[in-house]
Amino acid sequence: MSDTPVDTSDLIAVRRQKLADMRARGIDPFRANWDQTHTSKSALTQFEAEEGAFFEKNPEVKAQLETYEAADAKLSAAKQERRAKIEAGELTAEDPYELPEVPEKPEIPEGSVVSVAGRIVTFRVMGKATFVKILDRDGVVQLYVQRDALPEGVYNTDFKKLDLGDIIGVRGPLFRTKTGEITIRVQEYALVSKALRPLPEKFHGLTDSDTIYRQRHLDLITNMESRGRFITRSRIIQEIRKFLWNRDFLEVETPCLHGVAGGAAARPFQTHFNALDCDFNLRIALELHLKRMLVGGFDRVFELGRVFRNEGLSRRHNPEFTMLEVYQAYSDHRGMMELIKGMVHHLCENVLGTYQIKRADDGTVIDLSGDWREVEYSDLVKEATGDSDWFSRSKEEKLAACAKLGIEVNPELEDYEVTQDVYEKLVEVKLIQPTFVTRIPKELIPLAKLNESGDGTLDIFELAINGQEIAPAYSEQNDPDVQREMFMEQVGEETQNLDEEFLQALEHGMPPAGGMGVGIDRLVILLTEASNIRDTILFPALRPEQG
RNA sequence: GGGUCGAUAGCUCAAUCGGUAGAGCAGUGGCCUUUUAAGCCAUUGGUUCUGGGUUCGAGUCCCAGUCGGCCUACCA
Numbered sequence: 001m002s003d004t005p006v007d008t009s010d011l012i013a014v015r016r017q018k019l020a021d022m023r024a025r026g027i028d029p030f031r032a033n034w035d036q037t038h039t040s041k042s043a044l045t046q047f048e049a050e051e052g053a054f055f056e057k058n059p060e061v062k063a064q065l066e067t068y069e070a071a072d073a074k075l076s077a078a079k080q081e082r083r084a085k086i087e088a089g090e091l092t093a094e095d096p097y098e099l100p101e102v103p104e105k106p107e108i109p110e111g112s113v114v115s116v117a118g119r120i121v122t123f124r125v126m127g128k129a130t131f132v133k134i135l136d137r138d139g140v141v142q143l144y145v146q147r148d149a150l151p152e153g154v155y156n157t158d159f160k161k162l163d164l165g166d167i168i169g170v171r172g173p174l175f176r177t178k179t180g181e182i183t184i185r186v187q188e189y190a191l192v193s194k195a196l197r198p199l200p201e202k203f204h205g206l207t208d209s210d211t212i213y214r215q216r217h218l219d220l221i222t223n224m225e226s227r228g229r230f231i232t233r234s235r236i237i238q239e240i241r242k243f244l245w246n247r248d249f250l251e252v253e254t255p256c257l258h259g260v261a262g263g264a265a266a267r268p269f270q271t272h273f274n275a276l277d278c279d280f281n282l283r284i285a286l287e288l289h290l291k292r293m294l295v296g297g298f299d300r301v302f303e304l305g306r307v308f309r310n311e312g313l314s315r316r317h318n319p320e321f322t323m324l325e326v327y328q329a330y331s332d333h334r335g336m337m338e339l340i341k342g343m344v345h346h347l348c349e350n351v352l353g354t355y356q357i358k359r360a361d362d363g364t365v366i367d368l369s370g371d372w373r374e375v376e377y378s379d380l381v382k383e384a385t386g387d388s389d390w391f392s393r394s395k396e397e398k399l400a401a402c403a404k405l406g407i408e409v410n411p412e413l414e415d416y417e418v419t420q421d422v423y424e425k426l427v428e429v430k431l432i433q434p435t436f437v438t439r440i441p442k443e444l445i446p447l448a449k450l451n452e453s454g455d456g457t458l459d460i461f462e463l464a465i466n467g468q469e470i471a472p473a474y475s476e477q478n479d480p481d482v483q484r485e486m487f488m489e490q491v492g493e494e495t496q497n498l499d500e501e502f503l504q505a506l507e508h509g510m511p512p513a514g515g516m517g518v519g520i521d522r523l524v525i526l527l528t529e530a531s532n533i534r535d536t537i538l539f540p541a542l543r544p545e546q547g
Numbered sequence: 548g549g550g551u552c553g554a555u556a557g558c559u560c561a562a563u564c565g566g567u568a569g570a571g572c573a574g575u576g577g578c579c580u581u582u583u584a585a586g587c588c589a590u591u592g593g594u595u596c597u598g599g600g601u602u603c604g605a606g607u608c609c610c611a612g613u614c615g616g617c618c619u620a621c622c623a
Contacts, residue, residue, distance in 0.1 A: 010592085011557055011574055126586090127579035146580060164573070178581045201558035201572050203584045208554085210615045222558095265623045285623090311622050312548090420623090445623060472623080490623095543614070 015196045018161055022191075027158075029194035034169030038114040040134070040141035047111040047174040047182045054109060064106040071102040111174030114184060116141060117192055119167045119221060122202065125160060131183075134168065135221065142183040143170055149187055158191075164202075165195030165221075213540050226535065229528045233536055235351045236524060237304065240324060243346045247339075249300040249326065254289035256282055256306070262499040263287030263447070265490070266309040269319075282308035286325040287447065287515070288502040291476065294513055295505045299329035304520070315532050316468060319541050322520040327476070331514035333448075333459050336473035337374075337436055340463055340516060344368055344434075344523075352527060359466060360531035364432055366466060372434040377457070380437060381419055384426040390419070398422075416443040431464035446486035448474035466526045473516035480506035 022029050038046065055062040078099050118134030118141070128147040133140050147155035149172075162168065172187040200206045205222035212219045212226075220227050241251065259278075261268035263285030273280050286303045293301045307323045328335060348355045348368055355369035382388050385401055393401070395415045402409045402418065407425045409418055419441070431437070439457035442450060448458040459475035477483045484503055491497045524536040534540040 014574065122583080122585095124582055124585055125579085126582060129580035129582090131582045131585085133583090142583085144581070148580085177583095179583070181581095181583075183581085198557050198573060201584095203572070204559045207559070208615085210554090211558095213615095218558095263623095267622085309622075312620075314619090314622090315617085317622070447623090469623095545614075 011198050012196055015163055015194070015198075018163070019194050019196065022158075022194075027191070029191055031169075031190060031192045034115075034117045034190065034192045036115055036117050036169070038116050039138050040116060040118065040136045041138040043114045043116055043141055043174060043184065044139075044182050046114065047176075050111045050174075051108065051176070061106050061108065064103070065108070068103055068105050071100060074100045075102050105178075108176065110185065113171060113173050113187075115169065115171040116184065117167065117169035119195075120162060120164055121199070121221070123162065123164055128155070130159070132162075132168075134170075142177075142181055143172075143186050144175075144177065144183045145186045145189070149185070150189070159189070162191065163195060163198070165197070165199045166191055167193040167195070209534075210542075213534060213542055214545070216538055229524075229530060229535060230538060232351060232528050233524045236347055236527060237322075237520065239347055239350050240304070240343060240520075243343050244302050244326065247300070249302045249328070250298055252290070252293060252298070252301050252303055253305070254286060254293075254303060256308075258283045260497055260499045261285075262497075262502065264309075267311055269308050269310045284309050285517070286323060287517070288499055290325055290327050291510060291513075291515070292502065292505045294327055294329055294476075295508050295510045299511065300327070302326040313541060315534075316522065316525075318521065318533050318537055321533075321537075324518040324520055325515065326518075327513050327515040329511040329513045332475040332512065333438075333461055333473050333514055336514040336516045337461060339514075340471050340473065340518070341372060343518075347527060357466075357526060358529055359432065360529050366433060366526070368434060368465075372436055372463075374436040374438060374461075376439045377423065377437050377441070378439065380427045381423055384422060414443070416441050420444060428464055428469065429467040432467055434463065434465045436461040436463055442486075445472075445474065446490050447477050447483070449477050449479075450482075466522075468522050468526075469519070470522055470526065471516055471518040473514060476510070476513045476515045478506065478510040478512055 019029050116134070116136060118136035120132055121135045121140065122131070122133040124131045130145045132143040132145060134143060145155070145159060150159060168189055169192050170184060170186045170189040172185045175183060175185055177183050200218055200222050202222075206212050206215075206219055212223075220230070244251070257271070257273070257280040258268075259280060261281035261284045263283075264287070266284045268281035268284050271280050271282065272278070283305075284307055286305055286307065290301055290303060302324060304322065304324050306320050308320045309317075310319065311317065313319065326336075326339065328339070331339075345355075345368070355367060357366040357368060358364070359366060378391060382390050385405065387393070387401065390398070390401075395418060398415070398418045399409060399411055402422060405422075405426065407422065409421045413421065438461045439451060439455075440460055440462065442448075442456050442458050445458055445460060448460045451457045451459050461473055462469050463471040463473070477486065480503060483506055484498075487498055487503070488495075521533050521536050524530070525533060528536060530536050
């Protein structure tokens with residue numbers, strides 16, 4: 001293999017040739033391991049601490065350094081000014097000039113020796129020395145490699161043949177370069193894993209969204225913003241768990257395969273279980289099994305899980321998405337208000353470090369701190385339509401009003417659905433600041449308790465932030481007969497779509513409870529200031545590539 | 548599902564009225580021991596998404612298809 005001629009027309013062939021040459025010389029380009037003592041970040045923090053301790057013992061060196069830095073800044077400013085004048089034609093390069101004097105830079109001892117490993121993301125050869133940057137799990141660290149610091153010959157025959165994208169391990173002491181960047185002075189290095197394919201261009205990274213989604217690994221190497229967003233997503237989920245564990249909630253797992261896909265109204269994905277020779281649906285909600293946990297005496301439960309809805313793709317919809325559902329016995333929708341607000345505040349404190357979020361769309365600042373606005377559904381609809389008698393109008397009048405308001409509404413919809421359309425198209429999208437929408441009409445949700453006033457509204461809220469529904473929560477329906485009736489109205493003739501197992505469980509008695517569902521992806525969109533659900537899902541649904 | 552825009556070198560992008568497909572980065576060879584998108588010299592690299600058509604001539608115009616973005620529809 002090693003005498004295969006190099007095909008320079010193919011970047012991969014060049015790298016394969018390097019690989020073959022290494023193997024021929026008995027070097028394994030894919031090592032079993034590398035002993036790390038630090039990550040990029042912990043190495044940097046360590047040096048800062050060591051340097052700080054040194055300055056404390058030697059304050060005069062710190063003073064010298066500050067003098068040096070100030071003088072150096074003046075020097076660069078003077079050079080820049082001169083360059084600007086030459087460009088503007090006020091001076092020529094031959095004109096005599098004086099530059100401010102800069103004192104000698106004081107010596108600062110090198111830090112301790114660290115061992116790190118990561119992927120090469122920049123590689124700047126400057127003759128007999130090279131600057132390299134490697135990326136590891138928590139960031140980038142610079143390496144300084146001098147020819148004479150490596151065993152004889154290695155720099156030219158091996159080191160300079162490294163490629164962008166290769167993963168290397170290095171060992172050496174920390175120091176600060178002339179420009180102030182904390183850097184590892186490499187004494188020892190090894191190729192840990194050879195990259196046979198080139199990375200995307202370093203400055204622009206990947207921009208083709210198709211490639212970004214299909215080859216997310218490349219996006220993560222190249223695009224630090226994207227990388228950070230997925231780290232934040234993971235920390236959000238971690239902190240949600242902590243928040244609920246601390247309130248004595250039990251995390252449970254319920255099945256993804258459902259005989260009847262209940263707990264929401266959405267088209268399910270269907271599949272077939274061979275061993276039982278029967279059809280199953282992928283779950284569209286977690287609700288019904290979690291309520292059966294309440295019947296079973298698990299008074300505080302939650303599940304963080306994937307649900308699947310066989311519906312369209314959009315900026316806000318992916319067919320599989322992550323849902324949190326929480327149920328707390330002896331609580332109600334009011335209790336859920338406190339819970340969700342507490343949870344979001346916890347995330348602001350512990351993940352984001354701020355309560356102010358900038359919208360990706362228009363830069364509006366969303367303030368998540370303090371108490372959140374609470375407003376009734378009917379008031380919002382009346383306000384949006386400018387009609388205080390909206391709810392006593394006939395369907396025809398409502399449709400006519402919709403046309404005037406410039407929204408398209410399917411005339412075959414039920415009366416309450418027309419209103420709901422108005423809500424979704426005119427109201428919800430404008431609820432940018434956190435808002436609890438309460439007293440929602442009973443036709444919309446069959447699983448919640450009716451308000452005691454008997455006006456046909458439900459004891460529920462929908463939390464809207466950023467123009468999207470983030471979390472609906474109910475005082476859960478625990479009357480088995482009312483529940484059955486509500487289901488019957490929903491399914492009509494199709495009684496095979498009744499979840500009898502759930503209804504029977506309710507007949508054993510379910511404690512009064514508050515329950516809530518949180519769309520994790522939408523929450524992450526909000527908290528990471530993303531504009532598209534696909535930026536928050538590692539591998540979003542795409543049509544499989546052909547061939 | 549409908550509308551609309553797009554696909555050119557490994558990556559990011561050019562290409563005038565239909566007239567020899569270019570640049571930067573990456574790669575390759577050389578210079579360079581503190582760089583910051585390092586710099587300098589030289590240089591390789593193309594099924595212009597696929598398949599048809601019009602034309603003396605197509606990256607460019609037409610038709611069909613594939614994949615994608617955005618809008619829209621569906622969506623408790």
